[in-house]
Amino acid sequence: MTQLATARMSARSFYALCKPRVTALIVFTAMIGMFMATPGMVPLQTLLVATVGIAFASGAAAAFNCLIEYKIDAMMARTRARPLPTGQLSQMETLLFASVLGGLGLSMLYYWVNPLTMWLTLGTFVGYAVIYTVFLKPATPMNIVIGGASGAMPPILGWAAVNNTVSPEALVMFLIIFAWTPPHFWALALYRREEYAKVGMPMLPVTHGEQFTLLHIVLYTIILVVVSMMPFGLGMSGWLYLAAAAILNCVFMYYVVSLYRHYSDALAKTTFKYSILYLSLIFAALLLDHYLV
Numbered sequence: 001m002t003q004l005a006t007a008r009m010s011a012r013s014f015y016a017l018c019k020p021r022v023t024a025l026i027v028f029t030a031m032i033g034m035f036m037a038t039p040g041m042v043p044l045q046t047l048l049v050a051t052v053g054i055a056f057a058s059g060a061a062a063a064f065n066c067l068i069e070y071k072i073d074a075m076m077a078r079t080r081a082r083p084l085p086t087g088q089l090s091q092m093e094t095l096l097f098a099s100v101l102g103g104l105g106l107s108m109l110y111y112w113v114n115p116l117t118m119w120l121t122l123g124t125f126v127g128y129a130v131i132y133t134v135f136l137k138p139a140t141p142m143n144i145v146i147g148g149a150s151g152a153m154p155p156i157l158g159w160a161a162v163n164n165t166v167s168p169e170a171l172v173m174f175l176i177i178f179a180w181t182p183p184h185f186w187a188l189a190l191y192r193r194e195e196y197a198k199v200g201m202p203m204l205p206v207t208h209g210e211q212f213t214l215l216h217i218v219l220y221t222i223i224l225v226v227v228s229m230m231p232f233g234l235g236m237s238g239w240l241y242l243a244a245a246a247i248l249n250c251v252f253m254y255y256v257v258s259l260y261r262h263y264s265d266a267l268a269k270t271t272f273k274y275s276i277l278y279l280s281l282i283f284a285a286l287l288l289d290h291y292l293v
């Protein structure tokens with residue numbers, strides 16, 4: 001293999017460590033947090049540096065997660081092809097990469113955005129890479145309810161980057177992702193339950209069974225519906241957001257209630273995929289409403 005081809009392959013492996021699609025949505029919600037924080041335009045430097053800084057920190061957190069879990073990843077079909085289980089990258093390369101990327105991201109936030117954003121991002125990083133991955137995930141089926149707080153932080157990070165403070169509006173966006181995470185993850189955990197059982201991860205469908213998990217998916221989706229009305233209720237968003245949220249909520253409720261009534265792996269997969277579309281569109285609706293209405 002030529003040197004160029006080897007370099008390209010390594011770059012692709014390092015990129016894969018960052019769980020790029022999850023990180024993309026995380027960064028998207030952080031950017032919406034920035035736009036929502038001001039009635040005008042976000043200063044260009046803040047927009048660029050905070051976006052890159054948060055993306056680096058999120059990618060580094062994902063890379064640490066890959067490092068900590070590489071033995072488990074090797075045993076599951078969904079994660080078997082990741083760079084560590086396949087031997088494309090070593091543990092040392094991953095550790096170095098994650099440290100440099102995370103250090104770079106946090107430094108950018110500290111020096112060019114503000115220290116508050118850096119500290120909040122560091123807390124988010126530790127919350128996911130250490131508290132969730134090391135302690136909660138192998139210990140309790142409520143792992144993602146608590147660990148989900150990390151995934152919900154990005155709009156707060158975006159808001160803090162612009163306003164150097166945390167306000168109720170930012171907390172409302174946090175709550176939307178926080179309530180969304182359990183249905184998002186448990187839909188996947190249901191159709192992947194055998195794999196989680198095999199590696200000894202106490203996910204809710206493994207420890208408490210299908211019906212209990214389905215009930216909790218429905219209950220958290222009801223909480224999500226209520227929470228997603230808060231931007232309108234608090235006067236943060238207008239009719240455009242309300243209409244979009246109402247449609248997105250009806251579809252989500254339809255999926256989770258159908259799943260509750262007649263479970264199938266195929267429908268669980270569709271519900272999981274829809275959860276990602278839901279979060280992308282509800283945050284896009286916040287943004288459109290903010291500037292158009």
Ligand code: HEM
Pocket residue numbers: 021022025026029078132144147148150151152177181184185188276279
């Ligand atoms: C603790 C909280 C969370 C858990 C346990 C979780 C779990 C998962 C898992 C296991 C997958 C992999 C699906 C697969 O390989 O087929 C996944 C995919 C995904 N998650 Fe989450 N997630 C969480 C939070 C989030 C958050 C906060 C976001 C974004 C804001 C997010 C966005 C996504 C996206 C975009 C995908 C699709 C990735 C792809 O297609 O490769 N997740 N999630």
Ligand SMILES: CC(C)=CCC/C(C)=C/CC/C(C)=C/COP(=O)(O)OP(=O)(O)O
Pocket residue numbers: 019022026054057058059061062065069079121122124125128137150151154
């Ligand atoms: C600093 C910052 C902004 C951090 C963001 C935190 C972050 C990356 C949250 C994402 C949550 C996520 C990828 C969960 C996947 O679950 P899992 O790790 O259990 O999934 P797996 O089985 O696919 O490894």
